[in-house]
Amino acid sequence: MSGAGFHVHGPHDHELEHAAQGHDSAGHGGGGMIAQIAVVTAIIATVGALFSYMGGATQANAGLYKNTAAIKKTEAANQWNFFQAKSTKQSLAEFARDLAPDDKKAGYQSKIERYEKEKSDIKLAAEKLESEATTWDKSSDEQMHQHHRWAQATTVLQVSIALAAIALLTRKRWLEYGMFALAGVGLILGILALLHI
Template sequence: MSAGGYHVHGPHDHELEHAAHGDSHAGGSHSGGKSMTSQIAVFTAIIATVGAIFAYMAGLTQANAGLLKNDAGMKKTEASNQWAYFQAKSTKQALAEFALDMSPEERKAGWQTKIARYEQEKNDIATAAKKLEHESTEFDEESEAQMHMHHRWAQATTALQVSIALAAIALLTRKKWLEWGMFGVAGIGVLIGVLAAMHI
Protein backbone atom coordinates (compact mmCIF):
# COMPACT_ATOMS: atom_id res chain seq x y z
CA MET A 1 0.00 0.00 0.00
CA SER A 2 1.49 3.37 -1.01
CA ALA A 3 0.92 6.65 0.82
CA GLY A 4 2.71 9.86 -0.14
CA GLY A 5 5.42 8.02 -2.07
CA TYR A 6 6.19 5.56 0.73
CA HIS A 7 5.47 1.85 0.44
CA VAL A 8 3.91 0.47 3.62
CA HIS A 9 3.83 -3.26 4.25
CA GLY A 10 3.85 -5.70 7.13
CA PRO A 11 6.45 -8.30 8.14
CA HIS A 12 4.65 -10.99 6.16
CA ASP A 13 5.00 -8.99 2.91
CA HIS A 14 8.63 -8.26 3.76
CA GLU A 15 9.47 -11.93 4.21
CA LEU A 16 7.65 -12.87 0.99
CA GLU A 17 9.87 -10.39 -0.86
CA HIS A 18 12.91 -12.13 0.61
CA ALA A 19 11.54 -15.48 -0.54
CA ALA A 20 10.97 -14.16 -4.06
CA HIS A 21 14.60 -12.98 -4.29
CA GLY A 22 16.00 -16.30 -3.12
CA ASP A 23 16.83 -14.89 0.33
CA SER A 24 19.95 -12.95 -0.64
CA HIS A 25 20.84 -12.47 3.05
CA ALA A 26 21.50 -16.18 3.26
CA GLY A 27 23.73 -16.03 0.21
CA GLY A 28 21.29 -17.97 -1.98
CA SER A 29 23.73 -20.90 -2.10
CA HIS A 30 22.23 -22.97 0.65
CA SER A 31 19.44 -25.05 -0.81
CA GLY A 32 18.20 -25.90 2.68
CA GLY A 33 17.82 -22.21 3.52
CA LYS A 34 16.00 -21.49 0.28
CA SER A 35 13.72 -24.48 0.84
CA MET A 36 12.91 -23.30 4.35
CA THR A 37 12.23 -19.77 3.12
CA SER A 38 9.90 -20.94 0.37
CA GLN A 39 8.09 -23.33 2.69
CA ILE A 40 7.49 -20.68 5.34
CA ALA A 41 6.48 -18.07 2.76
CA VAL A 42 3.82 -20.34 1.26
CA PHE A 43 2.66 -21.44 4.71
CA THR A 44 2.41 -17.81 5.86
CA ALA A 45 0.37 -16.81 2.82
CA ILE A 46 -2.08 -19.67 3.45
CA ILE A 47 -2.38 -18.88 7.17
CA ALA A 48 -2.87 -15.18 6.43
CA THR A 49 -5.75 -16.06 4.09
CA VAL A 50 -7.37 -18.39 6.63
CA GLY A 51 -6.83 -15.73 9.31
CA ALA A 52 -8.63 -13.15 7.18
CA ILE A 53 -11.63 -15.50 6.88
CA PHE A 54 -11.60 -16.11 10.65
CA ALA A 55 -11.42 -12.35 11.31
CA TYR A 56 -14.42 -11.80 9.03
CA MET A 57 -16.39 -14.47 10.91
CA ALA A 58 -15.43 -12.89 14.23
CA GLY A 59 -16.78 -9.53 13.06
CA LEU A 60 -19.92 -11.11 11.62
CA THR A 61 -20.81 -13.02 14.79
CA GLN A 62 -20.16 -9.94 16.92
CA ALA A 63 -22.52 -7.90 14.73
CA ASN A 64 -25.16 -10.66 14.91
CA ALA A 65 -24.84 -10.74 18.70
CA GLY A 66 -25.41 -6.99 18.86
CA LEU A 67 -28.50 -7.19 16.65
CA LEU A 68 -29.97 -10.05 18.67
CA LYS A 69 -29.30 -8.20 21.93
CA ASN A 70 -31.10 -5.19 20.48
CA ASP A 71 -34.07 -7.39 19.52
CA ALA A 72 -34.13 -8.79 23.06
CA GLY A 73 -34.23 -5.26 24.48
CA MET A 74 -37.11 -4.31 22.20
CA LYS A 75 -39.11 -7.38 23.25
CA LYS A 76 -38.47 -6.57 26.92
CA THR A 77 -39.77 -3.04 26.37
CA GLU A 78 -42.88 -4.37 24.63
CA ALA A 79 -43.44 -6.84 27.49
CA SER A 80 -43.10 -4.01 30.03
CA ASN A 81 -45.69 -2.00 28.12
CA GLN A 82 -48.05 -4.96 28.15
CA TRP A 83 -47.64 -5.39 31.92
CA ALA A 84 -48.34 -1.68 32.41
CA TYR A 85 -51.50 -2.13 30.32
CA PHE A 86 -52.35 -5.17 32.47
CA GLN A 87 -51.98 -3.03 35.58
CA ALA A 88 -54.29 -0.37 34.15
CA LYS A 89 -56.94 -3.02 33.46
CA SER A 90 -56.53 -4.36 36.99
CA THR A 91 -57.17 -0.87 38.37
CA LYS A 92 -60.31 -0.52 36.23
CA GLN A 93 -61.48 -3.94 37.37
CA ALA A 94 -60.96 -3.00 41.02
CA LEU A 95 -62.98 0.20 40.53
CA ALA A 96 -65.74 -1.77 38.78
CA GLU A 97 -65.82 -4.24 41.67
CA PHE A 98 -66.11 -1.34 44.12
CA ALA A 99 -68.91 0.17 42.01
CA LEU A 100 -70.64 -3.21 41.97
CA ASP A 101 -70.66 -3.32 45.75
CA MET A 102 -71.96 0.26 46.04
CA SER A 103 -74.56 0.19 43.23
CA PRO A 104 -78.27 -0.51 43.58
CA GLU A 105 -79.44 -3.96 42.54
CA GLU A 106 -80.71 -2.91 39.08
CA ARG A 107 -77.20 -1.67 38.05
CA LYS A 108 -75.19 -4.59 39.39
CA ALA A 109 -75.57 -6.65 36.20
CA GLY A 110 -73.90 -3.94 34.11
CA TRP A 111 -70.94 -3.73 36.47
CA GLN A 112 -70.66 -7.51 36.56
CA THR A 113 -70.39 -7.57 32.77
CA LYS A 114 -67.59 -4.97 32.86
CA ILE A 115 -65.72 -6.92 35.53
CA ALA A 116 -65.90 -10.09 33.42
CA ARG A 117 -64.66 -8.16 30.37
CA TYR A 118 -61.72 -6.66 32.31
CA GLU A 119 -60.79 -10.12 33.58
CA GLN A 120 -60.75 -11.55 30.05
CA GLU A 121 -58.72 -8.58 28.77
CA LYS A 122 -56.23 -9.01 31.62
CA ASN A 123 -55.78 -12.69 30.72
CA ASP A 124 -55.17 -11.84 27.05
CA ILE A 125 -52.69 -9.10 27.97
CA ALA A 126 -50.84 -11.40 30.41
CA THR A 127 -50.56 -14.07 27.72
CA ALA A 128 -49.14 -11.54 25.23
CA ALA A 129 -46.69 -10.17 27.84
CA LYS A 130 -45.41 -13.66 28.73
CA LYS A 131 -44.96 -14.47 25.04
CA LEU A 132 -42.88 -11.30 24.57
CA GLU A 133 -40.78 -12.14 27.64
CA HIS A 134 -40.16 -15.63 26.23
CA GLU A 135 -39.10 -14.17 22.87
CA SER A 136 -36.80 -11.73 24.66
CA THR A 137 -35.15 -14.61 26.54
CA GLU A 138 -34.67 -16.53 23.28
CA PHE A 139 -33.03 -13.51 21.63
CA ASP A 140 -30.75 -13.12 24.66
CA GLU A 141 -29.71 -16.77 24.46
CA GLU A 142 -29.05 -16.52 20.72
CA SER A 143 -27.00 -13.36 21.34
CA GLU A 144 -24.90 -15.16 23.96
CA ALA A 145 -24.35 -18.05 21.55
CA GLN A 146 -23.19 -15.63 18.84
CA MET A 147 -20.83 -13.91 21.31
CA HIS A 148 -19.39 -17.30 22.26
CA MET A 149 -18.73 -17.99 18.58
CA HIS A 150 -17.24 -14.49 18.22
CA HIS A 151 -14.76 -15.24 21.02
CA ARG A 152 -13.86 -18.54 19.36
CA TRP A 153 -13.22 -16.87 15.98
CA ALA A 154 -11.23 -14.10 17.69
CA GLN A 155 -9.11 -16.68 19.55
CA ALA A 156 -8.47 -18.55 16.30
CA THR A 157 -7.51 -15.32 14.51
CA THR A 158 -5.12 -14.36 17.32
CA ALA A 159 -3.43 -17.77 17.21
CA LEU A 160 -2.90 -17.45 13.45
CA GLN A 161 -1.48 -13.94 13.87
CA VAL A 162 0.97 -15.29 16.46
CA SER A 163 1.88 -18.08 14.02
CA ILE A 164 2.62 -15.51 11.30
CA ALA A 165 4.80 -13.56 13.73
CA LEU A 166 6.70 -16.76 14.58
CA ALA A 167 7.14 -17.41 10.85
CA ALA A 168 8.77 -14.00 10.38
CA ILE A 169 11.09 -14.62 13.34
CA ALA A 170 11.90 -18.12 12.06
CA LEU A 171 12.91 -16.66 8.68
CA LEU A 172 15.16 -14.10 10.33
CA THR A 173 16.79 -16.40 12.90
CA ARG A 174 16.79 -19.73 10.99
CA LYS A 175 15.71 -21.51 14.17
CA LYS A 176 14.07 -24.85 13.43
CA TRP A 177 12.22 -24.92 16.75
CA LEU A 178 10.56 -21.62 15.82
CA GLU A 179 9.39 -23.19 12.58
CA TRP A 180 7.85 -26.09 14.52
CA GLY A 181 6.31 -23.58 16.93
CA MET A 182 4.84 -21.73 13.96
CA PHE A 183 3.16 -24.93 12.72
CA GLY A 184 1.96 -25.83 16.22
CA VAL A 185 0.36 -22.47 16.97
CA ALA A 186 -1.24 -22.41 13.51
CA GLY A 187 -2.66 -25.88 14.16
CA ILE A 188 -4.18 -24.66 17.43
CA GLY A 189 -5.68 -21.67 15.61
CA VAL A 190 -7.23 -23.86 12.92
CA LEU A 191 -8.59 -26.25 15.57
CA ILE A 192 -10.26 -23.37 17.42
CA GLY A 193 -11.67 -22.17 14.11
CA VAL A 194 -13.15 -25.63 13.50
CA LEU A 195 -14.73 -25.54 16.99
CA ALA A 196 -16.24 -22.12 16.15
CA ALA A 197 -17.64 -23.45 12.87
CA MET A 198 -19.18 -26.37 14.78
CA HIS A 199 -20.70 -23.95 17.36
CA ILE A 200 -18.72 -25.58 20.17
Protein backbone atom coordinates (compact mmCIF):
# COMPACT_ATOMS: atom_id res chain seq x y z
CA MET A 1 0.00 0.00 0.00
CA SER A 2 1.40 3.39 -0.82
CA GLY A 3 0.39 6.78 0.40
CA ALA A 4 1.94 10.19 0.32
CA GLY A 5 5.58 9.09 0.43
CA PHE A 6 4.81 6.03 2.50
CA HIS A 7 5.19 2.48 1.06
CA VAL A 8 4.71 -0.86 2.80
CA HIS A 9 6.32 -3.98 1.28
CA GLY A 10 4.56 -7.32 1.54
CA PRO A 11 6.41 -10.67 1.72
CA HIS A 12 5.75 -11.30 -1.96
CA ASP A 13 7.31 -7.95 -2.94
CA HIS A 14 10.38 -8.83 -0.87
CA GLU A 15 10.82 -12.18 -2.73
CA LEU A 16 10.38 -10.49 -6.11
CA GLU A 17 13.05 -7.93 -5.27
CA HIS A 18 15.46 -10.67 -4.23
CA ALA A 19 14.76 -12.65 -7.40
CA ALA A 20 15.35 -9.53 -9.50
CA GLN A 21 18.67 -9.00 -7.70
CA GLY A 22 19.69 -12.63 -8.29
CA HIS A 23 19.09 -14.03 -4.80
CA ASP A 24 16.96 -16.99 -3.86
CA SER A 25 14.84 -17.13 -0.68
CA ALA A 26 17.84 -18.39 1.30
CA GLY A 27 19.88 -15.36 0.27
CA HIS A 28 22.08 -17.19 -2.26
CA GLY A 29 22.86 -15.83 -5.70
CA GLY A 30 20.81 -17.58 -8.37
CA GLY A 31 20.30 -15.01 -11.10
CA GLY A 32 23.28 -16.27 -13.07
CA MET A 33 21.96 -19.81 -12.97
CA ILE A 34 18.49 -18.67 -14.03
CA ALA A 35 19.79 -16.64 -16.95
CA GLN A 36 22.15 -19.40 -18.04
CA ILE A 37 19.44 -22.06 -17.95
CA ALA A 38 17.00 -19.78 -19.78
CA VAL A 39 19.44 -19.11 -22.62
CA VAL A 40 20.54 -22.74 -22.91
CA THR A 41 16.91 -23.91 -22.85
CA ALA A 42 16.06 -21.56 -25.71
CA ILE A 43 19.01 -22.91 -27.72
CA ILE A 44 18.07 -26.52 -26.94
CA ALA A 45 14.46 -25.85 -27.97
CA THR A 46 15.60 -24.33 -31.27
CA VAL A 47 17.92 -27.23 -32.04
CA GLY A 48 15.18 -29.65 -31.01
CA ALA A 49 12.76 -27.99 -33.43
CA LEU A 50 15.28 -28.40 -36.25
CA PHE A 51 15.84 -32.06 -35.32
CA SER A 52 12.09 -32.62 -35.23
CA TYR A 53 11.73 -31.11 -38.70
CA MET A 54 14.51 -33.34 -40.03
CA GLY A 55 12.86 -36.37 -38.43
CA GLY A 56 9.59 -35.57 -40.16
CA ALA A 57 11.32 -35.02 -43.49
CA THR A 58 13.18 -38.34 -43.35
CA GLN A 59 9.99 -40.15 -42.36
CA ALA A 60 8.18 -38.64 -45.34
CA ASN A 61 11.07 -39.61 -47.63
CA ALA A 62 11.00 -43.17 -46.29
CA GLY A 63 7.30 -43.46 -47.11
CA LEU A 64 7.80 -41.97 -50.56
CA TYR A 65 10.68 -44.34 -51.32
CA LYS A 66 8.71 -47.34 -50.04
CA ASN A 67 5.79 -46.39 -52.32
CA THR A 68 8.15 -46.04 -55.28
CA ALA A 69 9.58 -49.49 -54.50
CA ALA A 70 6.06 -50.94 -54.43
CA ILE A 71 5.28 -49.36 -57.81
CA LYS A 72 8.49 -50.80 -59.29
CA LYS A 73 7.65 -54.25 -57.87
CA THR A 74 4.19 -54.06 -59.45
CA GLU A 75 5.68 -53.03 -62.79
CA ALA A 76 8.17 -55.92 -62.55
CA ALA A 77 5.33 -58.36 -61.77
CA ASN A 78 3.46 -57.07 -64.81
CA GLN A 79 6.53 -57.67 -66.96
CA TRP A 80 6.90 -61.20 -65.62
CA ASN A 81 3.21 -61.84 -66.43
CA PHE A 82 3.85 -60.53 -69.93
CA PHE A 83 6.89 -62.82 -70.14
CA GLN A 84 4.74 -65.77 -69.10
CA ALA A 85 2.14 -64.90 -71.74
CA LYS A 86 4.85 -64.83 -74.43
CA SER A 87 6.18 -68.17 -73.15
CA THR A 88 2.70 -69.66 -73.48
CA LYS A 89 2.35 -68.29 -77.02
CA GLN A 90 5.79 -69.65 -77.90
CA SER A 91 4.85 -73.09 -76.55
CA LEU A 92 1.63 -73.09 -78.57
CA ALA A 93 3.55 -72.02 -81.69
CA GLU A 94 6.06 -74.85 -81.12
CA PHE A 95 3.21 -77.31 -80.70
CA ALA A 96 1.51 -76.00 -83.84
CA ARG A 97 4.79 -76.15 -85.79
CA ASP A 98 5.31 -79.76 -84.80
CA LEU A 99 1.80 -80.68 -85.97
CA ALA A 100 1.70 -78.48 -89.10
CA PRO A 101 2.46 -79.64 -92.61
CA ASP A 102 5.96 -78.88 -93.89
CA ASP A 103 4.87 -75.86 -95.94
CA LYS A 104 3.47 -74.13 -92.80
CA LYS A 105 6.32 -74.96 -90.38
CA ALA A 106 8.45 -71.97 -91.45
CA GLY A 107 5.68 -69.53 -90.49
CA TYR A 108 5.37 -71.01 -87.01
CA GLN A 109 9.16 -71.10 -86.64
CA SER A 110 9.40 -67.35 -87.33
CA LYS A 111 6.76 -66.73 -84.63
CA ILE A 112 8.73 -68.90 -82.19
CA GLU A 113 11.89 -66.90 -82.87
CA ARG A 114 10.00 -63.59 -82.48
CA TYR A 115 8.52 -64.74 -79.14
CA GLU A 116 11.97 -65.81 -77.94
CA LYS A 117 13.41 -62.34 -78.69
CA GLU A 118 10.43 -60.57 -77.10
CA LYS A 119 10.80 -62.74 -73.99
CA SER A 120 14.46 -61.82 -73.74
CA ASP A 121 13.63 -58.08 -73.88
CA ILE A 122 10.81 -58.47 -71.37
CA LYS A 123 13.06 -60.42 -69.00
CA LEU A 124 15.69 -57.65 -69.07
CA ALA A 125 13.01 -55.02 -68.34
CA ALA A 126 11.57 -57.08 -65.46
CA GLU A 127 15.01 -57.65 -63.90
CA LYS A 128 15.81 -53.93 -64.21
CA LEU A 129 12.54 -53.03 -62.45
CA GLU A 130 13.26 -55.55 -59.68
CA SER A 131 16.71 -54.04 -59.20
CA GLU A 132 15.22 -50.54 -59.00
CA ALA A 133 12.65 -51.76 -56.45
CA THR A 134 15.45 -53.19 -54.31
CA THR A 135 17.34 -49.89 -54.49
CA TRP A 136 14.23 -47.90 -53.48
CA ASP A 137 13.57 -50.33 -50.60
CA LYS A 138 17.13 -49.88 -49.37
CA SER A 139 16.83 -46.09 -49.59
CA SER A 140 13.57 -46.26 -47.62
CA ASP A 141 15.21 -48.35 -44.89
CA GLU A 142 18.11 -45.89 -44.68
CA GLN A 143 15.70 -42.97 -44.34
CA MET A 144 13.77 -44.76 -41.58
CA HIS A 145 17.00 -45.43 -39.70
CA GLN A 146 17.90 -41.76 -40.02
CA HIS A 147 14.36 -40.81 -38.90
CA HIS A 148 14.79 -42.90 -35.75
CA ARG A 149 18.08 -41.12 -34.99
CA TRP A 150 16.41 -37.71 -35.39
CA ALA A 151 13.53 -38.87 -33.17
CA GLN A 152 15.95 -40.11 -30.50
CA ALA A 153 17.84 -36.80 -30.59
CA THR A 154 14.60 -34.80 -30.34
CA THR A 155 13.33 -36.89 -27.42
CA VAL A 156 16.56 -36.53 -25.46
CA LEU A 157 16.51 -32.75 -26.03
CA GLN A 158 12.91 -32.59 -24.80
CA VAL A 159 13.88 -34.43 -21.62
CA SER A 160 16.77 -31.99 -21.25
CA ILE A 161 14.32 -29.08 -21.44
CA ALA A 162 12.15 -30.73 -18.79
CA LEU A 163 15.20 -31.06 -16.53
CA ALA A 164 15.93 -27.37 -17.11
CA ALA A 165 12.46 -26.46 -15.87
CA ILE A 166 12.89 -28.61 -12.77
CA ALA A 167 16.35 -27.13 -12.19
CA LEU A 168 14.86 -23.62 -12.35
CA LEU A 169 12.15 -24.49 -9.86
CA THR A 170 14.37 -26.36 -7.41
CA ARG A 171 17.63 -24.44 -7.98
CA LYS A 172 19.51 -27.75 -7.87
CA ARG A 173 22.85 -27.61 -9.62
CA TRP A 174 22.93 -31.37 -10.26
CA LEU A 175 19.73 -31.04 -12.31
CA GLU A 176 21.36 -28.26 -14.30
CA TYR A 177 24.36 -30.52 -14.96
CA GLY A 178 21.96 -33.31 -15.96
CA MET A 179 20.30 -30.90 -18.40
CA PHE A 180 23.68 -30.10 -19.99
CA ALA A 181 24.60 -33.79 -20.17
CA LEU A 182 21.33 -34.75 -21.87
CA ALA A 183 21.62 -31.82 -24.25
CA GLY A 184 25.08 -33.11 -25.20
CA VAL A 185 23.72 -36.62 -25.79
CA GLY A 186 20.93 -35.15 -27.92
CA LEU A 187 23.43 -33.20 -30.01
CA ILE A 188 25.57 -36.31 -30.51
CA LEU A 189 22.51 -38.26 -31.67
CA GLY A 190 21.66 -35.41 -34.04
CA ILE A 191 25.18 -35.47 -35.48
CA LEU A 192 24.89 -39.26 -35.94
CA ALA A 193 21.60 -38.70 -37.81
CA LEU A 194 23.22 -36.02 -39.96
CA LEU A 195 26.08 -38.39 -40.81
CA HIS A 196 23.64 -41.26 -41.57
CA ILE A 197 25.13 -43.42 -38.82
